[in-house]
Amino acid sequence: MTEPNRAGSLRVVVDLNRCQGYAQCCYAAPEQFALRGHEILFYDPMPPAEKRAEVVRAVQACPVRAISVDVEGLDPRAAF
């Protein structure tokens, strides 16, 4: 199976229907989330594992709970 050489990555997705562009995630994890223009949220869907604490902070900071990350303790490679 051709899975990326990204063993150490987290996986993150933002529900951009739900996102209101309030930018709290950008304060919580500025390297992972950034607001472009007036309200386009740009984020890294596969940040390095050592950023987990920041990403989790962003998840918790989001007022509309739009951010999801891999369930804790799940090895992203364990899916097979």
Next chain:
Amino acid sequence: MSAAEAGIFVVGASLAGLRGAEALRRQGYAGPLTLVGDEPHLPYDRPPLSKHVLSGELDADGTALPHLVALDAQWRLGSKAVGLDRVAKRLRLASGDELAYDRLLIATGAQARPWPATDGPLPSGIHTLRGRDDAAALRSALAVGPNRVLIIGGGLIGCEAASSCRDLGLPVTVADPNPTPLARVLGSSIGAVITERMQAAGVDFRAGTQVEGFEADAAGRVCKARFAKGGEIETNLVIVALGATRDTAWLEAAGLMADETGLACDGACRALDARGRPAPGIYAAGDVARTPIPLYGGRSLAFEHWGNATAQAGHAARNMLAAEDDQREYHHLPSFWSSQFGVNIKCVGLAEGADTVAVVQGSRAAHRFLAVYGREGRTIAAVSFDEARWLPAYAERIEAGAAFPPILGATDQSIKDTGPPGFPEPRSR
């Protein structure tokens, strides 16, 4: 193996398949679970492909979707389902393997509509964009520095691709038969704002223009495209963005009601057999599923939206585990977002079929506004351009079937700009 031991199979391992499988586990299903996916990749997110992946900010293999629960599932990736025997309850894979199943969630999504078949082989350099391998191929082709990128079709993906190609500084032409981009989704009255954004970004937008065919150079690579109304354009990279079709051919012998518009389902997301009765134990969700939508008079609709794939997968999973007399209807307010040319676009409801559109916040001239669509005196949809914070209030009005234009007490709305939305005639198939 008995059917019960075989457990639940999810066919299609992308957004709807993954979220459906997770919902099954969340709601207590503890039996065997298998995900069958044509692509060799674990589920990944498609929206970034036409945006940050094309523009080079994310890698094509950098958008894997998070797993929200421990699935404890069998993955059969790189396996295409090619046949379904509902009587024997067996699924046939391209490898020739036949697998027994007990219940089925069909989430095979959609494919990019290819350039219509011509007599000869197509020149090289003509791309479509649906999956991450497509995005990777396009990225490499863009990196070579094409003399001009021709994008055929000014729908959501065509426009996003145009925006990304301009971010790369490449010359871009978008050809579309309608007067403006996004005419089918939002109407040309709102689409005209995208024409302006395109012009400001340096995109050559050709309205009312259909591409008729291509010419290849000696190496068999596209070098020109011909327009139906006469004239041609030099290009060595073409992106065909003509929307999506559903490849349901593998269901042909299964006796289900399926064609390129999707797999027909009842309101509970149960697949319908050829006579229109729900097929026991077979559900569908995501882009492939065509379900009656109560909010729009029970019209049977298939969406191509991220939000529908997640919501419908959860709903189908719930019904799959529920008793026969506890099958709940799927109530859905369609919604999508897009970002292109620096604008965040969000839409709720189904604008198509509206007879009036009114700008209720901001202005089109400023490219920052919220517009509401009405049909026969009712509010049916709303779209925001960089004005998302007002949208939830309008979503509520749409779900409530409010009169058009809706009155919102707390906002300082005043209707400045109202008129026909300018939707093209429905496509004749």
